[in-house]
Amino acid sequence: MIKRYAETELVQLLEQFPAAAILGPRQIGKTTLAQQIAARTKPSPVYLDLENPIDLAKLDDPGQYFQTRTDRLIILDEIQHTPGLFQVLRGVIDRRRRAGQQAGQFLILGSASRDLLKQSSESLAGRIAYKELTGLTVSEIKSKDQETLWLRGGFPDSFLAHDDRASMRWRMNFISTYLERDVPQLGPRIPAVTLRRLWTMLAHSQGEQVNVAKLAGGLDVSAHTAKRYIELLEDLLLVRTLRPWAGNIKKRLVKAPKVYIRDSGIAHALLNLTTLDDVLGHPVVGASWEGFALENILSVMPDGATSWFYRTAAGAEIDLVIEQGLRQRIAIEIKRSLAPSVSKGFHLGCEDIKAKHRYIVYPGAEKYPISNGVIVMPLVDMMTELLEILG
Numbered sequence: 001m002i003k004r005y006a007e008t009e010l011v012q013l014l015e016q017f018p019a020a021a022i023l024g025p026r027q028i029g030k031t032t033l034a035q036q037i038a039a040r041t042k043p044s045p046v047y048l049d050l051e052n053p054i055d056l057a058k059l060d061d062p063g064q065y066f067q068t069r070t071d072r073l074i075i076l077d078e079i080q081h082t083p084g085l086f087q088v089l090r091g092v093i094d095r096r097r098r099a100g101q102q103a104g105q106f107l108i109l110g111s112a113s114r115d116l117l118k119q120s121s122e123s124l125a126g127r128i129a130y131k132e133l134t135g136l137t138v139s140e141i142k143s144k145d146q147e148t149l150w151l152r153g154g155f156p157d158s159f160l161a162h163d164d165r166a167s168m169r170w171r172m173n174f175i176s177t178y179l180e181r182d183v184p185q186l187g188p189r190i191p192a193v194t195l196r197r198l199w200t201m202l203a204h205s206q207g208e209q210v211n212v213a214k215l216a217g218g219l220d221v222s223a224h225t226a227k228r229y230i231e232l233l234e235d236l237l238l239v240r241t242l243r244p245w246a247g248n249i250k251k252r253l254v255k256a257p258k259v260y261i262r263d264s265g266i267a268h269a270l271l272n273l274t275t276l277d278d279v280l281g282h283p284v285v286g287a288s289w290e291g292f293a294l295e296n297i298l299s300v301m302p303d304g305a306t307s308w309f310y311r312t313a314a315g316a317e318i319d320l321v322i323e324q325g326l327r328q329r330i331a332i333e334i335k336r337s338l339a340p341s342v343s344k345g346f347h348l349g350c351e352d353i354k355a356k357h358r359y360i361v362y363p364g365a366e367k368y369p370i371s372n373g374v375i376v377m378p379l380v381d382m383m384t385e386l387l388e389i390l391g
Contacts, residue, residue, distance in 0.1 A: 002136060003140065004029065004033055004036075004133070004140060005137075005139065005140060006022075006033065006131055006133050007033060007036060009131055010022065010033070010037060010107075011037060011040075013129040013131060014037070014073070014103060014104045014107065015104065016103055016129070017103055017127065017128060017129040018093045018096070018097060018101075018102065018105045018106065018128070019089065019093060019105060019108060019124060019128040019129075020106075020107055020108070020128065020129050020130075020131065021079075021107075021108040021110060021129070021130045021131065022108070022131055022132075022133050023111075023112065023132045023133065023237065024111065024132060024133035024134065024237055025111055025236060025237045025238055025263075026111045026174075026177075026178070026182065027155050027156075027157060028133055028134070028135060028154075028155060028156075029133060029156050030077075030109045030111075030133055031077060031109065033133060034047070034075050034077070034107055034109055035047075037107065038073070038075060043071060045072055045073035045074065045075050045107070046069055046072050046074045046075065047075045048074070048075065048076055048077065049077045049078065050077060050079060050081050050082050051077075051078045051081060056082070059082070062085060062088045063088050063092060066088070066089075066092045067095075070099070070101065073104055073105065073106070073107060074105065074107070075106075075107045075108075075109070076106060076107070076108050076109065077109045078109065078110065078111060079108045079109065079110045080110045080111060080112045081185065086124055087123050089106060089123075089124060090123040090124055090127070092105070093105055093124070093127050108128070111182070111236070112235055112237070132237070134295060134298075134299040135155055135159075135262075135263055135295070136149060136154040136155075137295075137296045137299050137383070138296055138380045138383070139296075139300070139380055139383050139384075141159075145159075146363070146379070147276060148276075149292075150264050150279075150288070150289060150292045151167075151265065151268060151275070151276050151279060152167040152171075152265045152268075153171065153263040153264050153265020153266055153267075153268070154263055154265070154295070155170075155171070155174065155263060155265065155266075157170050158170050158171050158265050164274055164275050164276075165274060167265070168269060174266070175196070175199070175266065175270065178236070178238070179192040179195055182236070183195060183232065183236070190229065190232070194221070195229060195232075195233075197218070197219060198215065198219055198226070198230070199233065199238075199261070199270055200270045200271070201215055201218055201219075202215075202230075202233075202259055202261055203261050203266075203267045203270040203271050203284070204271065204284065205259070206260060206261060206267055206284055206287040206288055206290075206291050207258055207259075207260055207287040207290050207291055208258060208259070208287070209254065209256040209257065209258050210256055210257055211256070212226050212227050212230075215230075230259065237262065238262060238263070238266070239259060239260065239261060239262060240259070240260045240262045240291075240294075240295070240298075241257045241258070241259055242257055242259075242294070242308065243257045243308055243309075244256070244257065244258075244309055244310065244311060245308035245309065245310045245318075245321050245353065246308075247353060251312045251313075251314070251316070251352060252312055252313035252314070253311065253312055253313075254311045254312070254313065258309055260291040260294060261291065262291070262295055263295075264288055264289075264291060264292040267284070267291065268288065271284060285336060286335075286336045289334070289336040289363065290319060290334045290336075293361050293379050293382075294320060294334065296379055296383060297320065297322075297332065297361070297379070297386065300383045300386050300387050301322065301386065301390065302390050302391065304324060305322055305323065305390055306322070307320060307322055307323075308320075308321045308322075308323065310331075310349045310352070310353060311349075312348075312349070312352070314348075315344075315345045315348070316345045316346075316352055317343070317345040317346065317349055318332070318333065318346060318349040318350065318353070318355075319332060319333050319334045320332040320334065321355070322386070322390075324390055327354075327356070328356060328390075329353050329355045329356055329357075330355065330356065330357045330358075330389065331346070331349065331350045331353065331357070331358045332382070333346050333360045333361070334360075334362075335360055335362045336362070336363060338362065338364050340360045340362045340376060341360075342360060347372055358372070358374045358375070359374065359375050359377060359382060359385070360374060360376045360377070361377065361379050361382045362376060362377075362378070363378070363379070365378055366378075367381050
């Protein structure tokens with residue numbers, strides 16, 4: 001069992017808020033994490049899987065059901081399928097608070113983004129805290145299998161598979177299940193073959209600025225429709241859109257966002273790359289490792305910090321800018337090379353945004369300084385460094 005760092009934070013949230021929500025794609029480990037929290041909670045929590053007809057039938061009168069279990073934590077899994085419950089939860093939570101139970105009433109699990117759930121949960125404002133559960137990170141596996149984690153991705157069943165081929169089979173099945181079962185449940189019918197083609201096209205252009213018109217042409221749909229499909233994958237926490245930094249400087253900044261397949265293993269499966277040698281011999285290798293490093297870095301970013309990339313028409317460029325407050329800006333360049341260096345464009349970008357800290361993240365094991373205040377460090381060290389800087 002790999003201990004997830006999110007467990008400690010979730011326990012703290014349940015001690016502070018009436019409800020806490022774990023968000024993340026299917027199979028990322030939300031239920032396992034909830035069960036680990038339940039095992040240390042007394043009295044034993046109530047667990048309801050809202051995709052299970054038997055459990056769903058228990059909520060025919062949800063207010064009454066919850067009212068008869070006021071002394072127990074109630075875990076609601078796959079909440080996105082029953083958005084009408086949020087209004088009921090508000091009344092239950094407020095009644096419990098008046099009775100003296102200020103925190104630890106509900107633990108909610110959802111396979112959708114915070115923004116998507118918030119459309120249904122506005123009535124719980126001030127009563128609920130959100131925590132996104134990412135895939136396994138290099139910190140959680142103690143970095144001993146970093147290359148395996150990069151190849152197979154952070155879904156626990158994929159990472160822990162018997163071998164690379166078993167891992168690939170799991171990921172291919174995961175992709176098919178999402179396209180054929182999960183996506184149709186979330187809205188208008190979208191042809192699975194079209195969405196898979198889009199997902200694959202995004203894998204081929206991992207980390208590039210998205211050209212919606214080009215994608216639309218490849219899918220034979222309108223630009224508006226292609227944009228909606230990307231937003232759906234983003235809502236399902238399968239794709240990350242990284243926006244360009246747009247601070248108040250007199251530069252011609254690019255406007256199109258960069259798009260990443262969030263899980264490196266899923267990106268490799270979409271490209272039919274089964275082994276590490278397959279990945280290392282493919283043109284996507286550098287962009288794939290950039291996306292992998294990006295997800296690990298952002299997994300430790302605290303609330304209140306924001307992430308961007310920086311690029312100007314003149315060639316200044318930074319892979320990742322992390323901003324906290326008005327003056328705390330961190331510039332990070334991500335390189336697959338064991339002898340990394342940065343271009344003049346990185347230094348120009350750092351001067352433009354007045355970066356306080358400047359780093360290169362690489363797959364090596366040593367940490368060392370180079371010119372102009374830039375520090376080269378391994379990915380796991382970068383994650384630790386960010387925790388110290390951002391608090």
